[in-house]
Amino acid sequence: MIQALSIFFVLITVSTFYLFSKAIGTDIYSKWLRKILVVWLILQAAISISGFYAKLPIDFPPKIFLLGILPALLFIVFLIFTKRQWIDSLSLKNIMFLNVIRVFVEIALFGLYIVHLAPKEMTFEGHNFDILVGLTAPIVVYYGFVKSTLSSKILLIWNILGLILLLIVVG
Numbered sequence: 001m002i003q004a005l006s007i008f009f010v011l012i013t014v015s016t017f018y019l020f021s022k023a024i025g026t027d028i029y030s031k032w033l034r035k036i037l038v039v040w041l042i043l044q045a046a047i048s049i050s051g052f053y054a055k056l057p058i059d060f061p062p063k064i065f066l067l068g069i070l071p072a073l074l075f076i077v078f079l080i081f082t083k084r085q086w087i088d089s090l091s092l093k094n095i096m097f098l099n100v101i102r103v104f105v106e107i108a109l110f111g112l113y114i115v116h117l118a119p120k121e122m123t124f125e126g127h128n129f130d131i132l133v134g135l136t137a138p139i140v141v142y143y144g145f146v147k148s149t150l151s152s153k154i155l156l157i158w159n160i161l162g163l164i165l166l167l168i169v170v171g
Contacts, residue, residue: 102134
């Protein structure tokens, strides 16, 4: 089961990278971002394969936050403040559709819970309702961009709620 979950996580990562690559386009910033992301993913894979994350107590997120999440968040903030024109040129529709990946992440987290490698609180059986964002993403994208019946205010609210649900899980 653990080996299957590992393969599932790799497939999620590759799918996310593919969808993200489609969403960001092909200009020079996008090409550099892809290269940085590949290096980041290889680094995270090496840390994971070394067993570093597995050796941590399940209730000890600070090292995971410092090594796995904080650098990525700082990089995103850097991009927002230094490459605003590039950020504004990205396809909001494709980026919002990326949220579909959350469904598969939640399934994988549930699998980790079943084999006692993640707490119940990280799953949809616990306090993690992040799966709702993934399930509603195709609907929001369809009505927001294909049918154009959702206002930008509704799309913003949906995104903010999605971030809040993510922060509840991470925090």
